Amino acid sequence: AQRVTQPEKLLSVFKGAPVELKCNYSYSGSPELFWYVQYSRQRLQLLLRHISRESIKGFTADLNKGETSFHLKKPFAQEEDSAMYYCALAGAQKLVFGQGTRLTINP
Amino acid sequence: NAGVTQTPKFQVLKTGQSMTLQCAQDMNHEYMSWYRQDPGMGLRLIHYSVGAGITDQGEVPNGYNVSRSTTEDFPLRLLSAAPSQTSVYFCASSYSSHREAFFGQGTRLTVV
Numbered sequence: 472a473q474r475v476t477q478p479e480k481l482l483s484v485f486k487g488a489p490v491e492l493k494c495n496y497s498y499s500g501s502p503e504l505f506w507y508v509q510y511s512r513q514r515l516q517l518l519l520r521h522i523s524r525e526s527i528k529g530f531t532a533d534l535n536k537g538e539t540s541f542h543l544k545k546p547f548a549q550e551e552d553s554a555m556y557y558c559a560l561a562g563a564q565k566l567v568f569g570q571g572t573r574l575t576i577n578p
Numbered sequence: 579n580a581g582v583t584q585t586p587k588f589q590v591l592k593t594g595q596s597m598t599l600q601c602a603q604d605m606n607h608e609y610m611s612w613y614r615q616d617p618g619m620g621l622r623l624i625h626y627s628v629g630a631g632i633t634d635q636g637e638v639p640n641g642y643n644v645s646r647s648t649t650e651d652f653p654l655r656l657l658s659a660a661p662s663q664t665s666v667y668f669c670a671s672s673y674s675s676h677r678e679a680f681f682g683q684g685t686r687l688t689v690v
Binding site: 477480503507514515516517520557559561562563564565566567568569570571 | 611613618619620621622623626628634636637668670672675676678679681682683684
């Protein structure tokens with residue numbers, strides 16, 4: 472079975488502080504992991520995927536197969552990063568999401 | 579380019595009524611899916627389709643039916659609405675489950 476766990480429902484940090492959103496997964500095969508973001512009054516959209524190994528809007532995420540984690544990190548948070556973040560796992564035919572973390576960046 | 583279009587945006591139903599949420603995409607994507615979004619529960623997969631004529635159940639399929647007669651359309655039917663189906667529903671499409679998913683703007687459904 473595929474399962475994604477995001478342990479933090481809410482995360483609040485100050486502008487300029489580092490941010491880490493946690494994501495753990497369970498899957499017996501070779502997973503593909505994604506981070507999606509939903510800004511206020513906008514559609515859910517892809518932020519990044521582990522295969523591309525790129526940094527988007529200053530965010531990075533490394534797939535750790537040993538710890539079955541795919542944490543999202545940014546060294547210096549900006550106010551425009553405030554949004555809902557979802558970790559997602561693509562298995563054989565399904566794309567499943569975690570519970571989501573609402574990130575608030577305080578000025 | 580319209581992308582993924584969901585209708586309606588808002589709907590109020592009485593318990594026991596039926597309705598169909600519409601989803602259409604113009605990107606020639608084979609993979610389409612329906613999710614419901616509830617506070618603290620995240621996005622939960624209801625049903626998905628890997629191509630026209632093929633559908634399968636997701637994590638929370640009970641109370642919902644789908645069909646995929648064309649590549650473009652993937653309607654979600656509520657046969658007998660219940661208050662527990664009050665939620666925001668999202669349709670998504672992609673070339674496959676492993677590729678970037680594009681989402682509709684959502685349908686906010688309230689069952690009273």
